[in-house]
Amino acid sequence: MDDAPILEAVDLARSFASGHQRTQALDGVSFAIRPGVVTGLIGPDGAGKTTLMRLAAGLLVPDTGSIRALGMDSTRESLAVQAALGYMPQRFGLYEDLSVQENLDLYADLQGVPQAARAERYGELMHMTGLGPFTRRLAGRLSGGMKQKLGLACTLVRAPRLLLLDEPTVGVDPVSRRELWAIVDRLVKNEGMSVLLSTAYLDEAERCQAVILLDRGKILDQGPPATISARMAGRTWAVTASGERPRDLQANLTGQPGVVDALVQGDHVRLVTQAAGDPAQLTRLPGLQDVRIKAVPPRFEDGFIDLLRARTGAAAPTHGDSLVDGLQRHPDENDAPVIQVEGLRRRFGDFWAVDGVSFQVRRGEIFGLLGANGAGKSTTFRMLCGLLPASAGTLRVAGLDLRHAASTARGRIGYMSQKFSLYGNLSVAQNLDFFASAYGLAGDARDARRQWALAEFELAPYAEQLSADLSLGYKQRLAMACALMHQPEILFLDEPTSGVDPLARREFWLRINALARAGVTVLVTTHFMEEAEYCDRLAIMAAGRILAMDEPTAIKAGARTPEQPEPSMEDAFIRLVEAAYAAKEAA
Amino acid sequence: MLIRLLALIRKEFLALLKDPRSRMVLIVPPMIQLLVFGYAATFDLKDISYALYNEDRGTASRELVAAFDGAPAFHRVATLHAEGEIAPLVDKRAVLVVLHIGPRFSADLQSRGSAPVQVIVDGRNSNTAMIALNYVRAIVDDFNRAWITAHGLPAPPARLETRAWFNPNLESGWFFIPGIIGMLTLVTTMLVTALTVAREREQGTFDQLLVTPLRPGEILLGKALPGFIIGMVQGTAILLIATLWFKVPLLGSLSALYAGLALFLLSGVGAGLLISSLAVTQQQGLLGAFLFMVPAVILSGFATPIANMPAVVQTITLIDPLRYFLVILRKVFLEGAGFDVLTGQLWPMAVIGLVSLSLASWLFRHRLY
Amino acid sequence: MSAAQKPSLRGGGLMRLKGLVRKEFLQIVRDPSSIAIAFVMPIFLLVLFGYGVSLDADHVPVALVAEAPSPDTADFFASLESSHYFAPLHARTLAAAEQALREGRVNAIVHLRANFAEQLRRSDGAPIQVIVNGVDANTARLTQGYIEGAWGNWLARRATSQGQELATPVQLEQRVWFNSELRSRNYLVPGLVAIIMTLIGTLLTALVMAREWERGTLEALLVTPASMSEILLGKIIAYFVLGTGGMLLTVGLAVGLFGVPLRGSFWLLWACASLFLLAALGMGLAISAVARNQFVAGQVAIIGTFLPAFLLSGFIFDIDSMPAVVQGITHLIVARYFVSIVQTLFLAGDVWSVVLPNALALLLMAAVFLGITWRKSRKRLE
Structure with missing residues (x-):
């Protein structure tokens, strides 16, 4: 084949009506994608990534412009295009009440795969995805990562020449993420497939041969990821200050003039400045002593954040005291652990989802629960919140078992679930009011908290909008605001950043840090390994047990090998999980 | 709270x-x-479509037919001239009731004081059929009472006086x-x-x-x-x-x-x-x-x-x-x-x-x- | 691009359809509530109607009051006591009987005054006072009819015993066609077949399209070569088979267990039932496709299916007795046409003049509903 573009858009535009206003999802987008490579479609939430995918698959009609896939017009020849390409939507439509095999059969039938060719293809796919042992399991009973792999397998039953993947790695643990990427790479290399993949994980962008940066419907930049990070040369630094936790140092640096981005990375803060040159003036910040600065090579993420910040025109947000203003600082009555878990177990049928978990969390600590999908994080989490009875073991939250405690005890916790469970048909203000009242706030106190939440989370312009119509990032803000209306002492966050773009994640963590500084205890589960860096301590779970529990640096240090002197959290995590599986196999 | x-x-x-x-x-x-x-x-029948097959030419039959035609619930949709016309009409639900008066009706009524009248009802909806039959019976009863008085026949020794409580018109x-x-x-x-x-x-x-x-x-x-x-x-x-x-x-x-x-x-x-x-x-x-x-x-x-x-x-x-x-x-x-x-x-x-x-x-x- | 690389858009249609139908079946089988609707509810309802529910009153409780008991009063009461239509209850005074009527212990009072025996021998005859509870007008009328029957028998018996002839100028000879014993079961059970099939057809499908929209499964189907017509056809076929199963079950029970005669042709019934199922399925799919939201679709299904089919189809209430406007509205109720067909096919036989127009109406309604569904579910995500 020649080098003609496999997917080509010319001046593509598309808008949607939401309520009374129209949103421009895509605005004059033009690009051309080369065959035989992985192209990343990168952009914050609401950038128009999904709209672009759907236009390419012929599921939407553009307002103006055109898009051609595999040499055919996606709009006018949509049936032919759909027959030739593979598309995996963000929430892939697996039938949860069908088994793995039945889902595969359905898509094989729909894609017209001849019976004779199926056995071989299924074999390849099952081998590739590692789903072989689970063919008879109902899709609804699979873990999130396995579901994504099954979705991919269903998309691939007939090898398409162009594969569109819409955020395939959202809500997927690092191990499954690596496996998904391995599959994609193999497809490109062995089967000559072309892949367009959208993602919110910026480290994944560096695995693409080319990227398209999209923001608010417009293309910011496109090209190989290396050229984008190369622009940041001389502007990236590692900063440490003695006597200052990286988390606090980050909070200090964020929002300072000349600072584009500050991010906790192990024992130092990664700093991106607006201009090249020594950021030495930062060392003169009040309250900072003994600041050491070292130049580090730029990453793709730096370039991306820089582009986004330049476009929005806003400096990095500052977050600190306004968030905790209203918070009653709880006097340190004693140093007794706020959360205590001892030998916790939970059985579903004959399967132990949580199998003997013990840990303690101190006041004002950020404690992370990390684990692959199906490791038992969510079950543990639900038991702690009193949503699920424990089969065995004891658990104490603020000295009480929430399942049996008086309802007032629940007033001391805040809860935010991974689905950002809000009432979609209520407006933003109504959601805030409802949750405030559910926690017993009334009258002026409630009004004050609503005003605070609208201002603090920058939700005021959307106060009257239905929460179902918000973009994911704003839903997350609203969910967090709702969880904070009653100024809880303890915050439970279940994958609070799942599917949210990097900028929103940064803001989110700044808020969490501020809360922890004010003495709020935070228990958080996450898939994002770099987020584990924000935790004071974390527990890594697999198969219902805790594999390791320590401070992030100590956990990373445990994974240090001669070949890998500076392991990332992800490396450490994968190493631990693989070791656990190996031990299980051996046993 | x-x-x-x-x-x-x-x-x-x-x-x-x-x-x-x-x-x-x-x-x-x-x-x-x-x-x-x-x-x-409602179970009240307001529009009973009926067909008349009258083989008699006498006054008595005319009076009886007049009683039916005068009843507000009855509505004559067909007048038949042969027995064979009955079945198709009933089958296709064109009529609910067929009133069949035999050729000797008036003569028998005059001479013997009594004569039969045949009523055919579509029983597919048995409840409607039963109600329609009750309506027919009420008209015939009225006719009989009037006939007895007019012809000086002996009245029955007892009569029913019915009242319905709570819903007088049922x-x-x-x-x-x-x-x-x-x-x-x-x-x-x-x-x-x-x-x-x-x-x-x-x-x-x-x-x-x-x-x-x-x-x-x-x-x-x-x-x-x-x-x-x-x-x-x-x-x-x-x-x-x-x-x-x-x-x-x-x-x-x-x-x-x-x-x-x-x-x-x-x-x-x-x-x-x-x-x-x-x-x-x-x-x-x-x-x-x-x-x-x-x-x-x-x-x-x-x-x-x-x-x-x-x-x-x-x-x-x-x-x-x-x-x-x-x-x-x-x-x-x-x-x-x-x-x-x-x-x-x-x-x-x-x-x-x-x-x-x-x-x-x-x-x-x-x-x- | 060579044609060989494109999988044929038509040739694979059968395979796609097979896959879609199988998927629907698996989903039906995995959800116990659809099975309950398709098979348990029909059996439950049929048994209820077949054995339980009846419009034929039997053993109607009646209070008998004789102010001055005498052989004559006893003779009259005997005619009521001997009939299985009544469960007589003797009361001493009218007041006691009226109290019983008010409390609902009896449906009617038969009251003979103190001078009954005396008046009986006078020329203008003795009045017999009958009071019925008119709240349930239908039962009241039945009761009234039963009492009249007993009274007539008594008169005839009395006349014969006295060697006289009772004057009844016009004697009614009633012929009830198709259901000579006037068993209400014979007409309720066939009508029920229609009600049950409305529920199966509409309820099961009312949420399925909305569910696919909500769960995002439709998006994945839409990018496969399967066309919207194939996706819809897959659903129709699966639920059609399920509905046919429910139909066979109910017809089998009606004929086998309850002895309702099936005088028409089974195959004609089958054909009409299929048309009806198409219309009912179409209605469910149309609700689903228009609402695109399970909650609203569910609400519309609750409001729009059961009560209208129950009250406006002619299943219980005679359509001809309704005001013209309401009769017009009944033409929008799918079940109406099918009730007419099943009652005729079961009890009367293959009467083409009834079957044909109703079947045409069913065909038209099926076409309209499926058309709406198809229009509302174009293969785009707008």
Whole structure:
């Protein structure tokens, strides 16, 4: 084949009506994608990534412009295009009440795969995805990562020449993420497939041969990821200050003039400045002593954040005291652990989802629960919140078992679930009011908290909008605001950043840090390994047990090998999980 | 406690009424349905189409035919001239009744004092057939009485003097319209309650509720009260239509009627929430609502009296809240009953309501999924 | 691009359809509530109607009051006591009987005054006072008819015993066609077949399209070569088979268990039932496709299916007795046409003049509903 573009858009535009206003999802987008490579479609939430995918698959009609896939017009020849390409939507439509095999059969039938060719293809796919042992399991009973792999397998039953993947790695643990990427790479290399993949994980962008940066419907930049990070040369630094936790140092640096981005990375803060040159003036910040600065090579993420910040025109947000203003600082009555878990177990049928978990969390600590999908994080989490009875073991939250405690005890916790469970048909203000009242706030106190939440989370312009119509990032803000209306002492966050773009994640963590500084205890589960860096301590779970529990640096240090002197959290995590599986196999 | 509860109720109302489509679904159809069903639900035949096959030329037969043609419920659509014409007409449902007067009718009546007349009725709907036969019989009886007097024949030694209490003209609409009030109220409570918990479970907001200080009992109240209030408002509107538009007499105690409505709503809301908390998906909630609603209507005595059912089935009807409410509605509307007569109907609904609500509230927390 | 690389858009249609139908079946089988609706509810309802529910009153409780008991009053009461239509209850005074009527313990009172025996021998005859509870007008009329029957028998018996002839100038000879014993079961059970099939057809499908929209499964189907017509056809076929199963079950029970005669042709019934199922399925799918939201679709299904089919189809209430406007509205109720067909096919036989117009109406309604569904579910995500 020649080098003609496999997917080509010319001046593509598309808008949607939401309520009374129209949103421009895509605005004059033009690009051309080369065959035989992985192209990343990168952009914050609401950038128009999904709209672009759907236009390419012929599921939407553009307002103006055109898009051609595999040499055919996606709009006018949509049936032919759909027959030739593979598309995996963000929430892939697996039938949860069908088994793995039945889902595969359905898509094989729909894609017209001849019976004779199926056995071989299924074999390849099952081998590739590692789903072989689970063919008879109902899709609804699979873990999130396995579901994504099954979705991919269903998309691939007939090898398409162009594969569109819409955020395939959202809500997927690092191990499954690596496996998904391995599959994609193999497809490109062995089967000559072309892949367009959208993602919110910026480290994944560096695995693409080319990227398209999209923001608010417009293309910011496109090209190989290396050229984008190369622009940041001389502007990236590692900063440490003695006597200052990286988390606090980050909070200090964020929002300072000349600072584009500050991010906790192990024992130092990664700093991106607006201009090249020594950021030495930062060392003169009040309250900072003994600041050491070292130049580090730029990453793709730096370039991306820089582009986004330049476009929005806003400096990095500052977050600190306004968030905790209203918070009653709880006097340190004693140093007794706020959360205590001892030998916790939970059985579903004959399967132990949580199998003997013990840990303690101190006041004002950020404690992370990390684990692959199906490791038992969510079950543990639900038991702690009193949503699920424990089969065995004891658990104490603020000295009480929430399942049996008086309802007032629940007033001391805040809860935010991974689905950002809000009432979609209520407006933003109504959601805030409802949750405030559910926690017993009334009258002026409630009004004050609503005003605070609208201002603090920058939700005021959307106060009257239905929460179902918000973009994911704003839903997350609203969910967090709702969880904070009653100024809880303890915050439970279940994958609070799942599917949210990097900028929103940064803001989110700044808020969490501020809360922890004010003495709020935070228990958080996450898939994002770099987020584990924000935790004071974390527990890594697999198969219902805790594999390791320590401070992030100590956990990373445990994974240090001669070949890998500076392991990332992800490396450490994968190493631990693989070791656990190996031990299980051996046993 | 009160604040939390009020917020919950407000939220439920917003969730129910914010969407214009939902609003339409809750308010307009019950009114339209009462109007339509109020006219549809009647066993009174107003337009019996009949065919006449008169082989007789005498005056007596002409008088008899005149009696039928003069009856407002009868409407002659065909006059036949051969026996063979009867079957096709009846078969295609063109007529319900065929009146066949033989060739010697007048002669026999004059000479022997008695003559037969054949009536053929389409029995496909046996109830309609029976009613039509009664109408025919009434006309013939009148004719006979007049004939006896006119010809000085001996009158029967005893005669029936029939009166109907509570509904002197035996208008079946008076019986059915109160029943429709009960059915529509049941449908509305199902509409408001049967899908709510399942929907929140599907969307994940139910967990969010459970971690707030709200107790299961409060969540239950918050879910139950909107159904209750909407049921009350709608019940009142329907009652007004029944009395003002359909002119069904409302003789009894209004407070007894409202006590009945309140307890019925309690039991209906309880059943709806029980279904809802048992269901994992909205699909199951919907199907559950039907599995409850259809037997509840059929076994309530709405169209077919409970007394006609076999003993076993009569026992089953004891757990049907609609059964009690229908008795209350009819007794209060038509018989002028008050609390004294109705306690036996009120307490079973209270029991059904309390049992189902307690079960639902227990399930809120203990349903695993 | 070579044609070989494109999988044929038509040739694979059968395979796609097979896959879609199988998927629907698996989903039906996995959800116990659809099975309950399709098979348990029909059996339950049929048994209820077949054995339980009846319009034929038997053993009607009647209070008998004779102010001055005498051989004459006893003779008259004997005619009521011997009939299985009555469950007589003797009351001493009219007041006691009226109380019993008010409390609902009896449906009617037969009251003979103190001078009954005396008046009986006078030329203008003795009045017999009958009071019926008119609340349930239908039962009241039945009761009244039963009492009249007993009275007529008594008169005839009395006349014969006295060697006289009772003057009844016009004697009615009634012939009830198709259901000579006037068993209400014979007409309720066939009508029920229609009600049950409305529920199966509409309820099961009312949420399925909305569910696919909500869960995002439709998006994945839409990018496969399957066309919207194939997706819809897959659903129709699966639920059609399920509905046919329910139909066979109900017809089998009606004929086998309840002895309702099936005088028409089974195959004609089958054909009409299929048309009806198409219309009912179409209605469910149309609700689903228009609402695109399970909650609203569920609400519409609750309101729009059961009560209208129950009250406006002619299943219980005679359509000809309704006002013209309401009769017009009944033409929008799918079940109406099918009730007419089943009652005729079961009890009267293959009467083409009834079957054909109704079948045409069913065909038209099926086409309209499926058309709406198809229009509302174009293969785009707008």
